[in-house]
Amino acid sequence: DTEVTQTPKHLVMGMTNKKSLKCEQHMGHRAMYWYKQKAKKPPELMFVYSYEKLSINESVPSRFSPECPNSSLLNLHLHALQPEDSALYLCASSRTGSNTQYFGPGTRLTVL
Amino acid sequence: KQEVTQIPAALSVPEGENLVLNCSFTDSAIYNLQWFRQDPGKGLTSLLLIQSSQREQTSGRLNASLDKSSGRSTLYIAASQPGDSATYLCAVNYGQNFVFGPGTRLSVLP
Numbered sequence: 001d002t003e004v005t006q007t008p009k010h011l012v013m014g015m016t017n018k019k020s021l022k023c024e025q026h027m028g029h030r031a032m033y034w035y036k037q038k039a040k041k042p043p044e045l046m047f048v049y050s051y052e053k054l055s056i057n058e059s060v061p062s063r064f065s066p067e068c069p070n071s072s073l074l075n076l077h078l079h080a081l082q083p084e085d086s087a088l089y090l091c092a093s094s095r096t097g098s099n100t101q102y103f104g105p106g107t108r109l110t111v112l
Numbered sequence: 113k114q115e116v117t118q119i120p121a122a123l124s125v126p127e128g129e130n131l132v133l134n135c136s137f138t139d140s141a142i143y144n145l146q147w148f149r150q151d152p153g154k155g156l157t158s159l160l161l162i163q164s165s166q167r168e169q170t171s172g173r174l175n176a177s178l179d180k181s182s183g184r185s186t187l188y189i190a191a192s193q194p195g196d197s198a199t200y201l202c203a204v205n206y207g208q209n210f211v212f213g214p215g216t217r218l219s220v221l222p
Contacts, residue, residue: 042201098163098205
């Protein structure tokens with residue numbers, strides 16, 4: 001099974017709200033990733049967790065806060081977002097950092 | 113700066129044609145390169161992964177090649193079908209830093 005699941009599929013939030021995105025995989029992968037993708041643009045890497053430790057943070061604003069509670073689960077906590085943060089947020093996982101990445105279907109986020 | 117480009121930006125072909133998509137990268141110190149397809153509004157589906165030590169990978173009608181020294185990879189699609197219509201992205205792995213190209217939008221006409 002090469003499935004990465006993401007919830008919710010769609011999220012609409014105001015600029016003062018706090019929400020979380022969830023990503024889960026049960027493939028035994030030890031690297032997990034968050035990407036942001038704007039319309040008609042390629043995905044941009046935000047965070048990388050390797051063995052549940054944050055290993056890469058691509059200078060993402062602090063209003064995005066990642067969390068990796070265990071090897072199967074990855075969260076992205078959102079607070080005080082801006083309308084320009086509206087995008088498709090993609091989660092991916094791989095066995096290690098040098099293996100094939102498998103992507104989830106994404107969460108479509110709209111910030112009003 | 114690690115940059116990845118793809119040409120053409122868009123391609124429209126009749127069903128049955130063989131076609132080639134191109135990916136170029138500026139920094140040749142790569143771990144591997146991965147090709148994906150993305151349908152509108154969806155996540156990415158992995159097609160092929162080529163490690164830096166490999167020259168070629170094949171899966172069904174797809175063949176990907178890698179020339180690390182010249183900073184190029186190509187994705188060859190044989191006997192294209194309307195179901196192949198999607199955006200094709202290459203992603204270069206620089207050691208947990210993944211840089212995507214802008215993609216090639218492919219339309220295969222019945």
